[in-house]
Amino acid sequence: MNEKLKMATIRSFISLFVCSYLFLFCTNCEEGKQELIDNKKPLQLEKKPSPDLSKAIEKRIEGKPNEAIEILRLAQKEFPNSPEVIIQLARSLFEAKQYQLAAFRFDQAQSSLESTKLYKEAGLAHEYSEDFETAIQRYSKYLSMHNDDSDIWLRLARLLALADQSTESLNAFSKGSEACNYHDCITMAKLYYRKKLIPQAEHWFREAARRQEGVQAEPLLGLLRIKLLNQDEENAESLILAIEKNHPGSIEGTDLDKESAALLRKRNLSKFVRGGASSSEYSITELSAFLLNPKSGEGEVVGLSKIPPDMPSSLSVDPVPPTNDQTNMQGDSSVNGNDLASAFAAPVEKTPTVGNPLNLATQAYLDRKYNDSIRFARTVLKEDPTNPEAWRICSQSHFQLGETKEAEMTILEALRHDSSSLSIRMDYLRVARETLDSKRYLDELENAREKFPNATELVWELARRYHLVERMPVTAGILYRQVVSLTAEDDSLHDRAKMELLKLREP
Known part of the structure; x- marks a missing residue:
């Protein structure tokens, strides 16, 4: 009896021991798993701080790319392989017209990001740095994934034409033909003519005449x-x-x-x-x-x-x-045709x-005799120093001779004596584009627009300035819409303004 009791006690003790061991084992496993999870969490959340590019972008928006470059170079020291820094640096260099450096940086960013969209910006930088062969390669890679970008198709077509790759150029032109400008039409017409494709050449010569x-x-x-x-x-x-x-x-x-x-x-x-x-x-x-x-x-x-x-x-x-007397006065001349x-x-x-000096000045200008034109115009000005047309012809002749300072002074005189003439104002702006810095020229365009708010040619010039030089797409879009409202549907400028508006909507 005692033996049985002893065996039962031993079995109970063993059972209790096994249960306690299993309990402890399971508890330790849960703690181990939790510890592994806790150890893994910091590894997943641990990230390097991203560079703060807000100041550099702000400087770019303000039109101060050189200051943006300085900020980005400092950021690059802290984040030497950051694609974000390199891309912003490339764009700032491009805006600062340092095209070769910009092209290098775009290629550097492209190699680390593998983004086809960067090929477009890289192509632009190479094109502006006159590395046309590389620009063709970058544009081709970009268009292989973005086939609907007509602007880049046209850029590629122009470069291929320069590289004497006429077939490839015409193929590229065909992809962006709707956005072709006057010069593109002329180029296509000449390429078709060179290939003896006469009907196509005639079509594009006619199209060029229509678009200008x-x-x-x-x-x-x-x-x-x-x-x-x-x-x-x-x-x-x-x-x-x-x-x-x-x-x-x-x-x-x-x-x-x-x-x-x-x-x-x-x-x-x-x-x-x-x-x-x-x-x-x-x-x-x-x-x-x-x-x-x-x-x-x-x-x-x-x-x-x-x-x-x-x-x-x-x-x-x-x-x-000639009369008979005149014929007799010709002496021994035997052929009347020569005398005539x-x-x-x-x-x-x-x-x-002889004749009206102002008319003679105008005619001399049309005959490309610019010095004679100036001389006749000065004859008019001696008698009437307030004659705006004489000052204007004088300015245009000086401008054709490359005498920009004289052209500017004389067109200012014309403007002073007739500030209400749009044609004189437009002539002044053409001279000012060559003589004034970018900001002052923009101010002159704005002043002219205030005076002639419905002058289509003036609004178009201002829109192009904001679009291509100042890089202010919102303002450019407003002005392009004004051009559309001011022109008839059959006006070539109407279609061109619509096309530019479509381009501005692209991401």
Whole structure:
């Protein structure tokens, strides 16, 4: 009996011991797990402090990129491999026009982030630093992932055209053709013409003429080249006269010179004979001038508009045949045509000595005789020092001669005597863009806009300034919308302003 009791006691003790051991074991396991969790938490939460870039960004917004660069260089010492610091540094360098350093920093940030969007900014930096080959590579990588960026397609197309990669350039232009400007259209037309794709070349020459205000010589010259190639003589003649009417002398000296002159002689021989003109002695400019206005005298020239008068007065002549007495006075000359040619050419030499000095000054400017233009304008100013047109012509002639200081002084005089003229104000702003610093030029644009709030050309210039130079997209957007409201839907500037607004909405 005692044995049984003893065995029962031992079993109870063993059971109690095992239960106590198991309890302690389980408790220790839970504590161990909790300790492991506690040990892991600090490792998960431990992060390096991120750099504070607010001051640098604030300086960039204020237009002080050099101060931003100093702040970012200090931040880079503390965070040497921080992509955020490197990107802001690259952007600040770009804004400070240190394009090569900016390109290096963008590439450095790109290598650590593997972000395709940085290829766009890197491409811009390489393009501005004139490393076009690398810019092409960066743009191509960016567009492989962002195929709808028409602005970058156009930039790539222009660089490929410069690199003489015509096929690739045309392919790139086709992706951004809706946003093409006048110069892009001209480039495409020339590339198509070089590839003998004449219908496409003609289309883009016409498109270039449509997208630029006023009558431009270059697209018309391209169309003339195509019409001559296709032997379309009627349209070729119309183009020759249109070019010489609006841009006298544009054909002369080009590869179209002789062929165009021969065409006019062929199609208008009877007119030259009736007018007493020896067409074989005349240049293409003189032939066109005779056909455009064979009976004009010294016509009145109003102002100095973008479109020249119908015909340079210095090339006009009354087509009156010589009398018998005049013929006898020619001595031994056996060919009347030569004498008539001399008579026809004589006014070119003598015209500057007679007539209204203001008209002569204007005509000399149109004939690119800028020193003569200044001399005639000064003759006007001696008699009337308050004549704004004379001051204006003087300024434009000085500007064409590269004499910017004289151009500025004379256009200021014109503005002083006629501050209500928009054309004089716009001429002043063109000179001011070359002579004033960026801030003062912007102030002048703003002052002009206050005086002429509905002048489309002025609002457009101000919008472009805020967009591309001042980098103030909100203000630029307001001005682009004003251009849209001021222009008709068929106006090329209307479409361009809408296109710029779309670009501003891009992230």
